[in-house]
Amino acid sequence: MTKMEVPFFRPFIGEEEISEVEDCLRNGWLTTGAKARRFEADFADFVGGDAEAIAVNSATAGLHLALEASGIGPGDEVIVPDYTFTATAEVVRYLGAHPVFVDIQYETLNIDPSCIEAAITSRTRAIMPVHFAGLACDMIAIEAIAEKHGLKIIEDAAHALPCSSAGRSIGSFASPAAVFSFYANKTITTGEGGMILTSDPKMADRMRKMRLHGFDRNAFDRFKTGNWNYDVVAPGYKYNLTDIAAALGLHQLKRAEFFRQERTRISERYFEGLADLPLDLPARAVDGDVHSWHLFIVRTNADCRLTRDELFEALRQSGITCSVHYTPLHRFSYWRDTYDLKGQDFPNAERAGQNAISLPVFVGMKDAQINYVIETLRELIS
Numbered sequence: 001m002t003k004m005e006v007p008f009f010r011p012f013i014g015e016e017e018i019s020e021v022e023d024c025l026r027n028g029w030l031t032t033g034a035k036a037r038r039f040e041a042d043f044a045d046f047v048g049g050d051a052e053a054i055a056v057n058s059a060t061a062g063l064h065l066a067l068e069a070s071g072i073g074p075g076d077e078v079i080v081p082d083y084t085f086t087a088t089a090e091v092v093r094y095l096g097a098h099p100v101f102v103d104i105q106y107e108t109l110n111i112d113p114s115c116i117e118a119a120i121t122s123r124t125r126a127i128m129p130v131h132f133a134g135l136a137c138d139m140i141a142i143e144a145i146a147e148k149h150g151l152k153i154i155e156d157a158a159h160a161l162p163c164s165s166a167g168r169s170i171g172s173f174a175s176p177a178a179v180f181s182f183y184a185n186k187t188i189t190t191g192e193g194g195m196i197l198t199s200d201p202k203m204a205d206r207m208r209k210m211r212l213h214g215f216d217r218n219a220f221d222r223f224k225t226g227n228w229n230y231d232v233v234a235p236g237y238k239y240n241l242t243d244i245a246a247a248l249g250l251h252q253l254k255r256a257e258f259f260r261q262e263r264t265r266i267s268e269r270y271f272e273g274l275a276d277l278p279l280d281l282p283a284r285a286v287d288g289d290v291h292s293w294h295l296f297i298v299r300t301n302a303d304c305r306l307t308r309d310e311l312f313e314a315l316r317q318s319g320i321t322c323s324v325h326y327t328p329l330h331r332f333s334y335w336r337d338t339y340d341l342k343g344q345d346f347p348n349a350e351r352a353g354q355n356a357i358s359l360p361v362f363v364g365m366k367d368a369q370i371n372y373v374i375e376t377l378r379e380l381i382s
């Protein structure tokens with residue numbers, strides 16, 4: 001085989017995005033304004049249901065705002081999966097609360113509802129499910145647990161545009177909040193950015209204020225009405241999304257369904273081409289539900305002659321860049337030492353963390369590149 005370069009990811013940016021950013025630069029309104037507002041409205045429409053959308057400058061900021069507006073504070077406990085990006089847990093610490101880490105299901109890589117139940121104490125206030133790789137968590141089970149124990153659900157939907165659970169799209173749930181990410185390599189991108197969806201008007205009001213310094217009225221409205229006056233009702237944050245970023249988001253969102261179809265097509269090729277290899281392939285969404293295929297994660301199994309790290313390196317030498325999602329949080333020094341975490345308490349996360357490798361999936365990936373990834377894997381481990 002001739003060697004080929006295959007990056008892990010490349011964003012797809014079209015002429016429409018470029019023109020809209022140019023319009024923003026020429027019209028002179030750079031920070032949060034009309035484009036951000038339109039992006040919010042379009043996003044709420046895209047997700048469906050009656051949740052409203054609040055644009056922020058990252059999903060991390062959005063998760064922080066959602067927990068703050070949920071009243072999470074010092075000493076409270078919030079249940080998070082051990083197998084996630086560190087942002088899911090770090091925002092809990094921002095508020096002086098404590099993440100309580102629970103194991104995942106090996107098959108789906110999603111939080112295990114039975115582990116949630118076992119972790120609940122009198123101090124538990126919220127659960128943060130992560131729809132891992134774009135496969136929705138079992139929201140019916142998680143909602144039942146939340147209702148029984150009076151807990152809030154803050155969904156980390158960073159991978160979840162679009163995805164659905166039991167026929168309902170993620171973001172449209174009646175949960176206090178679901179938070180999407182537009183980081184550079186997420187399913188749509190604004191460079192940096194995020195969107196909070198909530199169907200609770202009180203939550204929405206608090207998050208809008210806390211997004212911008214705790215002002216009761218934002219700069220765009222003051223500018224439009226010509227009334228300069230405002231009050232500060234809380235020591236808020238600086239988490240608003242710029243119009244420059246929203247300009248990208250407006251057109252990325254229009255492509256979101258096309259992007260999903262492309263990622264699905266690439267994933268189906270991987271399923272076909274890798275079926276007989278010593279790899280555990282990712283779980284599919286149940287019939288009728290949508291998987292975003294943000295990530296295509298395979299796991300080396302006991303029959304594989306290479307370890308994950310050996311396979312990663314061999315692929316790299318063949319020109320194929322992969323990634324690892326993720327190192328389980330119990331393996332990072334801060335989380336391990338602060339909460340005295342032990343690998344044996346998270347057997348599925350531990351196993352996934354040692355064997356997982358994310359293959360390249362991006363819009364614009366050429367057939368020859370997909371074939372090359374498949375053939376290289378076959379040569380290395382079949």
Ligand SMILES: *Cc1c(COP(=O)(O)O)cnc(C)c1O
Nearest residue numbers: 058059060085087158181182183
């Ligand atoms: C990317 C990501 C985040 C953070 O998103 P940002 O927009 O970069 O803040 C949070 N959780 C998960 C699971 C992610 O993958």
